[in-house]
Amino acid sequence: METAAAVAVIVATEPQKSILLLRRRASPDDPWSGHFSFPGGRRDPGDTDLLATCLRETAEETGIILPEKSFRKMLPAAPVGRLMRIHMLVQPYLFRLSEKPKISVNPLEIASAHWLDVAAFRDETRHHEREMVPGINFSTFPLEDYYLWGFTYGVLRRLLAADN
16 A cells, blocks of 8 residues: 655644645535545645645645655554545644644635644543444544544544643
8 A cells, every 4th residue: 555645744832833735626526525634635746745745735725835844753654535535645744833823724625624622532421332334333523514434533633642
């Protein structure tokens, strides 16, 4: 399985520790339509590497230009799309900013941007099992009128478990 996409896990430490999530625009061509995700996407032939993909996609989707000094580390790549018969590894990159940057979402791809309060996500009483795919339950965290689940949820759980 080839790593063909990359995402930015952007942590802002002020005024409270938060992580940027995007709500994908509803689109019949997008298997993750309407889901919460990190900024990012598929590698283009012109991208020198997956970090370049991550930076380009983040800028395209949010208008955020991540400074080089904000990069912290690569997180473990993880598979996505298994239930949709899409076989792809996604490489997350961790970035840390002192404050939340101005966001200008690309309405062709993104419906909205949200800052997930890390303290709220750490509250285990807010996590629930939900049937997100017919016949299959997932661990979820409620956001607005939908749930954070799947790949994005898993990356956050692993990241915050290691950040005790």
